Amino acid sequence: MTSAEDRPDPQHERPEGVDDATVSALGKISEALEAVEVARGHLYTFHRMSGTADLTLGEGVDALREAGHGELADRVEREMVGRNVLHGRWSFQIVEEYDDGYYETFRRVERELREELVEGRRHLFEAEMKEDRRTHGKAGHEARPVEGAEGDQPG
Structure with a gap:
C-alpha cells in the first residue's frame, strides 16, 4: 500500500492552521452531542414504553371488566387510560418539543x-x-x- 493510500480521507485531516486546542475543544463538543443523541434515544424509548404501557393498561381494564369488576375497570379507565405523562402532554409531545428545541439547537x-x-x-x-x-x-x-476490500469492520 502506498503512503497516499494509507492516509486518512482529506475530510478527516485538520485544515491548515488549526491548533490542537481547537481540535480538542471541538472533540469535547462532539462528545457532548453524542451524549445528547443517546439521551434522545432514551427519550424515544420512554415514548415507546409509555405508549405500550397505556395500550397494555387498556387491555388490563378490558380483562378486569370481563372478570366482572366493571366499577374498578371504569375507575382505572377514567384515572389512567390516556392520561398525560406530563401536564398537558403525551410522550409524543415531549419528544417533539425536545427535538424542535434543545436537540435541533444543539x-x-x-x-x-x-x-x-x-x-x-x-x-x-x-x-x-x-x-x-x-x-x-x-x-x-x-x-x-479500500474499494472492494473486505475485513475487520470495527465501530
Missing part, C-alpha cells in the same frame, strides 16, 4: 462551530486518535476503506 450550534473553525469537518479528534493508535501498513489497520 446540532445547529455544533455544525456552525465546525463550519467556522475547521471547514465543517467532523470527528477530527477521533480521526487523529485513529492515526496515532493504528499500526500503519498492517491489514485491519487501514486509514480508510
Whole structure:
C-alpha cells in the first residue's frame, strides 16, 4: 500500500492552521452531542414504553371488566387510560418539543462551530486518535476503506 493510500480521507485531516486546542475543544463538543443523541434515544424509548404501557393498561381494564369488576375497570379507565405523562402532554409531545428545541439547537450550534473553525469537518479528534493508535501498513489497520476490500469492520 502506498503512503497516499494509507492516509486518512482529506475530510478527516485538520485544515491548515488549526491548533490542537481547537481540535480538542471541538472533540469535547462532539462528545457532548453524542451524549445528547443517546439521551434522545432514551427519550424515544420512554415514548415507546409509555405508549405500550397505556395500550397494555387498556387491555388490563378490558380483562378486569370481563372478570366482572366493571366499577374498578371504569375507575382505572377514567384515572389512567390516556392520561398525560406530563401536564398537558403525551410522550409524543415531549419528544417533539425536545427535538424542535434543545436537540435541533444543539446540532445547529455544533455544525456552525465546525463550519467556522475547521471547514465543517467532523470527528477530527477521533480521526487523529485513529492515526496515532493504528499500526500503519498492517491489514485491519487501514486509514480508510479500500474499494472492494473486505475485513475487520470495527465501530
